[in-house]
Amino acid sequence: MNESVRITDPQRPEGGATFLDYVRLTKPRIIELLLVTTLPAMVLAARGWPGWWLVVATLIGGTLSAAGANVINQVMDADLDRLMNRTRGRPLPTERMSHGAAVGFGVALGVLGFVWLLATTNLLAASLSTVGLLFYVFVYTMLLKRSTTQNIVIGGAAGAVPPLVGWAAVTGSLAVPTWVLFAIVFFWTPAHFWALAIRYNEDYQAAGVPMLPGVVGVKMTADHILFHSFVTVGISLLLIPWIGWIYLASVVVLGTWLITGANRLRSDQDRAMKFFTATNGYLAGVFLAIAVDVLVLGDFGVSAGIDKAVLVVGSILAIGGMATIAARELGTHPERRLVGRTRDIIEVLLPFAGVLALVIVVWGAVA
Numbered sequence: 001m002n003e004s005v006r007i008t009d010p011q012r013p014e015g016g017a018t019f020l021d022y023v024r025l026t027k028p029r030i031i032e033l034l035l036v037t038t039l040p041a042m043v044l045a046a047r048g049w050p051g052w053w054l055v056v057a058t059l060i061g062g063t064l065s066a067a068g069a070n071v072i073n074q075v076m077d078a079d080l081d082r083l084m085n086r087t088r089g090r091p092l093p094t095e096r097m098s099h100g101a102a103v104g105f106g107v108a109l110g111v112l113g114f115v116w117l118l119a120t121t122n123l124l125a126a127s128l129s130t131v132g133l134l135f136y137v138f139v140y141t142m143l144l145k146r147s148t149t150q151n152i153v154i155g156g157a158a159g160a161v162p163p164l165v166g167w168a169a170v171t172g173s174l175a176v177p178t179w180v181l182f183a184i185v186f187f188w189t190p191a192h193f194w195a196l197a198i199r200y201n202e203d204y205q206a207a208g209v210p211m212l213p214g215v216v217g218v219k220m221t222a223d224h225i226l227f228h229s230f231v232t233v234g235i236s237l238l239l240i241p242w243i244g245w246i247y248l249a250s251v252v253v254l255g256t257w258l259i260t261g262a263n264r265l266r267s268d269q270d271r272a273m274k275f276f277t278a279t280n281g282y283l284a285g286v287f288l289a290i291a292v293d294v295l296v297l298g299d300f301g302v303s304a305g306i307d308k309a310v311l312v313v314g315s316i317l318a319i320g321g322m323a324t325i326a327a328r329e330l331g332t333h334p335e336r337r338l339v340g341r342t343r344d345i346i347e348v349l350l351p352f353a354g355v356l357a358l359v360i361v362v363w364g365a366v367a
Contacts, residue, residue, distance in 0.1 A: 017097035021096055022091075022097075022105060025070065025091055026066075027074075030066070030159075031066045034159065035059055037166075037185055037283070038166040039055060039059065039166065040163075040181075041162070041166035041167045041290075042166040043290065043295060044167070044181075044291075045166065045177075045178075046170050048298070049295065050170050054121065057116070057169075058125065058166060061121065061125070062113070062165055063113075064110070064112050064116060065114070067113075068108070068113060068133055069110065069133040069158065072102075072141075073141050074090060074102065075102045076137070076142065080146075080208075083208075084203040085203055086203050110130065114129065114130045117129055121169040122169065122172045124174075131161065132158050132159075132162070132165070135161070136155070136158035140154070146208070148210060149210050151210070152190055152194070152197075153190050154347060154351075156185070156186050156189030163178060163184075164182055176242075176362060176365045177239060180235065180238050181239070181290075183238075183355075184235050184239075186351075187228060187231045187235055187318075187351070190228045191228040191262065192276065192279035192280070192283075194213065194221050195225060195272045195273070196273075197212060197213050198218055198222070198265075199273050201213045219266070222262075222265050223266060224328075225265060225275070227322075228321065229258050229259050229261075230321035231317065231318050231321035233255035233259060233314075233317055234313070234316070234317025234318030234320075234321060235318050235355070235358070236286055237255075237310050238318070238358065240307045243293050246292055247286075247289045247290055247293040248310065250289035251286060251289070254282050254285045254289075255282075257281075258278060307366070308366075311362065311366070315363075319355060322352045322355045323352065325351075326352045329348040330345065
């Protein structure tokens with residue numbers, strides 16, 4: 001880069017990356033949230049505490065894989081980060097670190113994460129963790145982020161992998177509740193990230209990233225956030241056959257809070273960051289409730305009649321919310337930056353099909 005336009009940190013002398021720069025590349029705050037979804041999945045899979053060594057080993061492996069994905073993501077997005085006020089101070093846009101060093105660091109973390117989980121847990125957990133890394137890097141970052149408003153919807157699958165890893169580490173397999181946990185995170189992600197995109201709408205437009213607010217407008221984005229909030233709460237209720245009263249009460253309270261916040265955002269977009277924080281609270285609270293419920297109540301769940309009623313409500317919220325989203329997405333905004341109408345239909349209907357499949361599988365499991 002020409003030295004005359006080089007972006008530097010005025011509070012830091014020249015001289016290369018520091019240990020803190022390497023830590024920043026891993027995006028620790030994102031990793032914290034991913035780990036919050038791993039541990040409760042392990043507790044639910046074990047129907048109790050899975051053991052300290054297994055917990056620590058799984059969290060270490062998950063941290064390494066997630067960190068590797070975040071580092072490589074920043075390498076691939078360095079040109080975008082340089083254009084955005086929120087990210088231009090990162091180590092790569094400021095050239096405090098070379099791309100080669102960052103790539104080596106990211107790959108090393110990813111490989112170490114796989115090897116560690118393979119050695120301390122099992123092949124399935126290690127493979128799932130690495131699949132999450134590869135999906136984040138190649139599907140979200142390379143394929144979707146710069147080409148479609150559905151980038152964070154489909155790409156959110158990468159962030160939903162940790163519960164699968166946690167469950168697999170305990171059981172060596174996957175089960176229906178695992179996919180409900182996966183879906184909670186998957187459908188929570190758009191509402192969470194779009195709130196941030198509303199706050200930094202100008203940044204994303206300056207970088208040419210087709211985030212939803214910059215393409216369809218802030219108001220419609222707020223509507224989509226509300227619909228995704230309904231879907232998230234609905235899917236959270238689908239876990240009820242495998243859990244108890246503490247979890248059910250938590251989802252009702254937290255879900256009401258989430259949906260109320262999303263509705264307020266529709267009339268006051270200045271609340272975007274407050275809602276963004278609220279989404280963090282929802283996800284952490286719901287998964288914490290899973291762990292507490294299992295450890296406190298054990299196998300004492302809700303009665304069969306009540307869990308069926310809850311499943312009906314959850315199914316209606318999830319399917320109804322996704323049907324509304326799909327109808328609005330497919331019926332408007334042909335100007336979106338998509339490769340073609342076929343891809344548009346696939347990207348919109350794929351999550352809808354996922355919700356329908358999940359509801360069918362859950363009902364089949366409890367029939």
